[in-house]
Amino acid sequence: MPVPxxxxxxxxxxGSNTHSLLKAPAVKGAKVSSKKKDDxxxxxxxxxxxxxxxxxxxxxxxxxDLTEEELKEEFTxxxxxxxxxxxxxxxxxxFKERCYKPVSSVDQLAVHFVLEGNLLHKDSDxxxxxxxxxGFAEEKTATETENVxxxxxxxxxxxxxxxxxxxxxxxxxxxxxDSVDVQVGKKEHKITNQFNFSExxxxxxxxxxxDRSCQTEPPPRATFSDTVNQWVIYDAYVEELQKQEKSKExxxxxxxxxxxxxxxxxxxxxxxxxxxTKVAKVAKIIERMVTQNTFDDIAQDFKxxxxxxxxxxxxxxxxxxxxxxxYDKAKHLSVTALCWNQKYKDLFAVGLGSxxxxxxxxxxxxxxxxxNSTYPEYIFHTNSGVMCLDIHKxxxxxxxxxxxxxxxxxxxxxxxxxxxxxKSTAKSGKHTDPVWQVKWQNDDIDKNHNFFSVSxxxxxxxxxxxxxxxxxxxxxxxxxEGAVSEGQEDMxxxxxxxxxxxxxxxxxxxxxxxxxEEGKIHKCSKSYSSQFLETYTAHSLSVDAVKWNHxxxxxxxxxxxxxxxKIWDHTITSPMFxxxxxxxxxxxxxxxxSSTVFAAVTIDGKVHVFDLSINKYEAICQQAVVSxxxxxxxIEFNPVYPIIIxxxxxxxxxxxxxxxxxxTKPKEKKGQELPKGPEVEIAKLExxxxxxxxxxxxxxx
Amino acid sequence: MAETAESKKEEADYKRLHSFxxxxxxxxxxxxxxxxxxxxxxxxxxFAANNESAARIIKESMDKKFGSSWxxxxxxxxxxxxxxxxxxxLYMFFGGSLAVCVWKCS
Numbered sequence: 001m002p003v004p005x006x007x008x009x010x011x012x013x014x015g016s017n018t019h020s021l022l023k024a025p026a027v028k029g030a031k032v033s034s035k036k037k038d039d040x041x042x043x044x045x046x047x048x049x050x051x052x053x054x055x056x057x058x059x060x061x062x063x064x065d066l067t068e069e070e071l072k073e074e075f076t077x078x079x080x081x082x083x084x085x086x087x088x089x090x091x092x093x094x095f096k097e098r099c100y101k102p103v104s105s106v107d108q109l110a111v112h113f114v115l116e117g118n119l120l121h122k123d124s125d126x127x128x129x130x131x132x133x134x135g136f137a138e139e140k141t142a143t144e145t146e147n148v149x150x151x152x153x154x155x156x157x158x159x160x161x162x163x164x165x166x167x168x169x170x171x172x173x174x175x176x177x178d179s180v181d182v183q184v185g186k187k188e189h190k191i192t193n194q195f196n197f198s199e200x201x202x203x204x205x206x207x208x209x210x211d212r213s214c215q216t217e218p219p220p221r222a223t224f225s226d227t228v229n230q231w232v233i234y235d236a237y238v239e240e241l242q243k244q245e246k247s248k249e250x251x252x253x254x255x256x257x258x259x260x261x262x263x264x265x266x267x268x269x270x271x272x273x274x275x276x277t278k279v280a281k282v283a284k285i286i287e288r289m290v291t292q293n294t295f296d297d298i299a300q301d302f303k304x305x306x307x308x309x310x311x312x313x314x315x316x317x318x319x320x321x322x323x324x325x326x327y328d329k330a331k332h333l334s335v336t337a338l339c340w341n342q343k344y345k346d347l348f349a350v351g352l353g354s355x356x357x358x359x360x361x362x363x364x365x366x367x368x369x370x371x372n373s374t375y376p377e378y379i380f381h382t383n384s385g386v387m388c389l390d391i392h393k394x395x396x397x398x399x400x401x402x403x404x405x406x407x408x409x410x411x412x413x414x415x416x417x418x419x420x421x422x423k424s425t426a427k428s429g430k431h432t433d434p435v436w437q438v439k440w441q442n443d444d445i446d447k448n449h450n451f452f453s454v455s456x457x458x459x460x461x462x463x464x465x466x467x468x469x470x471x472x473x474x475x476x477x478x479x480x481e482g483a484v485s486e487g488q489e490d491m492x493x494x495x496x497x498x499x500x501x502x503x504x505x506x507x508x509x510x511x512x513x514x515x516x517e518e519g520k521i522h523k524c525s526k527s528y529s530s531q532f533l534e535t536y537t538a539h540s541l542s543v544d545a546v547k548w549n550h551x552x553x554x555x556x557x558x559x560x561x562x563x564x565x566k567i568w569d570h571t572i573t574s575p576m577f578x579x580x581x582x583x584x585x586x587x588x589x590x591x592x593x594s595s596t597v598f599a600a601v602t603i604d605g606k607v608h609v610f611d612l613s614i615n616k617y618e619a620i621c622q623q624a625v626v627s628x629x630x631x632x633x634x635i636e637f638n639p640v641y642p643i644i645i646x647x648x649x650x651x652x653x654x655x656x657x658x659x660x661x662x663x664t665k666p667k668e669k670k671g672q673e674l675p676k677g678p679e680v681e682i683a684k685l686e687x688x689x690x691x692x693x694x695x696x697x698x699x700x701x
Numbered sequence: 702m703a704e705t706a707e708s709k710k711e712e713a714d715y716k717r718l719h720s721f722x723x724x725x726x727x728x729x730x731x732x733x734x735x736x737x738x739x740x741x742x743x744x745x746x747x748f749a750a751n752n753e754s755a756a757r758i759i760k761e762s763m764d765k766k767f768g769s770s771w772x773x774x775x776x777x778x779x780x781x782x783x784x785x786x787x788x789x790x791l792y793m794f795f796g797g798s799l800a801v802c803v804w805k806c807s
Contacts, residue, residue, distance in 0.1 A: 219786045219787070220786065220787045221784050221785060221786050221787065221806065222728075222784070222785060222786075222787050222790075223782060223783065223784045223785075224726070224782075224783055224785060224790055224792070224804070225780075225781060225782035225783065226725075226726070226780070226781065226792065226802075227779070227780035227781075228776075228778060228779060228780070228794075228800040229777070229778035229779075230777060230778060230798060233777075233794045233797065233798060233799075233800060234715075234719075234797070236723055236725060236794055237718070237719040237723060237794065237797060240723050241718060241719075
């Protein structure tokens with residue numbers, strides 16, 4: 001038997017301390033020894049004593065002989081889990097601590113016997129396979145397998161059994177080549193480990209699914225049916241041809257119509273331009289409405305506001321600023337002339353130019369209406385600066401303008417063109433110096449419109465509008481001699497005196513006054529061109545304005561840059577009143593409603609209003625209406641409304657409302673003079689003058 | 702003889718006069734109509750003797766140009782009742798003896 005040869009079995013021998021375990025090896029050892037005995041002395045075995053002896057115990061030779069009592073004696077042994085043979089002092093080198101350390105845990109396991117079995121369950125797959133494999137060789141091996149089985153069943157069978165077992169093992173080994181041959185035919189799949197095999201399956205969670213569907217609306221359809229054959233086609237063509245012929249006939253006639261249409265179109269184009277002007281008119285109205293809305297408070301003031309404080313200030317009045325008129329393109333020009341339209345009381349003309357010799361250039365003529373302060377009604381651009389202008393009293397569309405270059409021109413507002421209808425040229429008696437004032441005259445005997453002009457060249461010229469010509473007549477030549485004829489003939493004084501202003505008498509047609517640069521005022525007649533009726537040594541500087549009183553036929557007023565305003569009786573060579581305003585006076589104007597009221601503007605931006613009937617010495621109103629740096633250049637009273645307009649050297653025109661004190665008498669005094677009229681006004685001024693005359697005459701005497 | 706000559710002349714006149722395409726019914730937009738009409742004319746002129754080929758070429762080019770599915774009928778006499786997609790029907794006469802009906806219905 002190969003079993004004892006294995007190391008495990010050896011160990012089991014060593015460690016067998018129990019009786020139960022000892023028995024089997026003892027039996028085997030007996031067998032081996034018996035075998036050896038057979039080998040050594042075959043005689044004994046040949047005897048066959050063993051078979052007869054039967055139940056005699058075989059003992060090892062070194063077995064202790066124990067008595068019955070000793071055998072029956074019981075020894076108690078305790079089996080522990082610790083191996084008594086296991087070493088307890090094993091040390092091992094620890095690299096970590098660099099020293100030998102005792103090993104605490106020692107393996108206590110001792111294996112005494114291992115036997116690997118070679119039995120198969122006959123129903124198992126392996127057995128079946130082997131049977132199948134051995135199918136053809138069964139007859140050969142049948143005995144052997146039986147032997148094997150016998151061997152295992154009876155271990156004490158003699159040596160041939162051992163050999164058989166070896167044969168069986170050999171047989172298995174021998175069989176392998178055979179089995180390989182078998183395997184060639186039969187493919188053997190790998191056997192799964194039936195003990196350590198488990199099948200596992202998993203599945204991810206499936207997303208829920210949802211059905212969704214839609215359908216587009218099918219394109220709209222229609223049915224169509226017809227039947228066609230040759231005669232239908234023929235008819236269709238014939239009909240079509242007839243139609244075409246008809247249309248051709250028609251085309252001939254429309255051509256004529258088209259011509260007419262073209263004419264109409266051209267007419268239409270013409271009328272279109274008219275339409276624009278129509279629209280412009282409407283737009284103008286709209287603009288005025290908008291302006292009126294925007295400046296509603298000013299309009300209310302213009303109409304209704306009365307300064308209540310005047311009640312308590314008997315001798316003073318104020319000016320209320322109303323609209324300001326300004327045109328962007330006239331920014332750098334100064335107002336050189338103002339004139340109200342006598343027919344349309346809300347319309348006034350503004351002449352723009354410059355008084356500066358070095359800043360001469362273009363000029364402008366604007367017409368503003370109180371109804372629209374934002375934009376001029378009419379705009380005329382001129383090449384030379386406008387110096388003066390006058391609107392005809394009856395024919396309010398005729399405007400005469402004097403220019404810095406010496407020419408005069410007449411504009412017609414009715415004719416919508418930017419050029420003047422009449423203009424003087426170098427040929428037709430143009431002035432050689434700036435024209436300082438122009439004035440319309442009453443029509444002459446031939447019903448021709450005519451006007452006068454005065455210039456620094458010393459000429460006073462009458463201009464007559466004849467058809468399309470501007471005829472001139474020199475009325476008078478201003479000479480210094482005429483003025484200072486007495487006693488100064490020796491001196492070489494230039495014999496021309498430059499005129500700066502003039503005014504025509506309201507009643508006496510031929511009489512007029514001329515102010516000069518020398519400060520003289522000449523009373524002249526249109527009839528006498530050679531000499532002056534009178535000369536007043538009025539001012540020490542040039543006379544800026546001279547104006548007859550609106551009511552009193554004898555009285556006129558003059559102002560000058562020599563700071564003074566003077567009131568004259570033309571029959572007396574000395575002034576009746578002299579007012580010093582402490583700065584150069586640019587313009588002065590009589591009021592149209594009272595013989596005793598006048599207003600003056602000065603270059604420090606102030607308006608001075610005087611009422612001689614209230615205060616003979618001082619202004620009843622002195623008010624700065626523009627900033628001090630701005631020079632006021634002109635002033636005009638509106639013919640009917642209680643407002644004045646003042647122009648300055650920045651191109652602005654300011655309208656101001658006169659407070660009640662400035663335009664009427666205080667009630668207490670007025671109570672007696674209820675009746676109104678020119679006579680009253682004349683009387684009023686006459687009363688003042690007579691007082692003066694009375695005082696003056698004694699002085700003169 | 703004279704009569705026959707006259708009739709011949711008339712016939713010639715007729716053919717000459719009636720050669721232009723005459724649209725009998727259509728609901729196509731202007732541009733499409735013109736294009737289709739021109740296509741029909743060229744096809745019918747090209748295949749004057751073979752209506753089938755003409756119809757095929759018209760159908761195929763219409764399919765290409767305006768998408769499928771177009772149907773074309775060409776003949777000298779026929780009756781029909783069709784369902785078509787609106788704005789996609791042209792029914793015209795051509796050459797004095799041919800009727801062409803083109804429509805789309807998919």
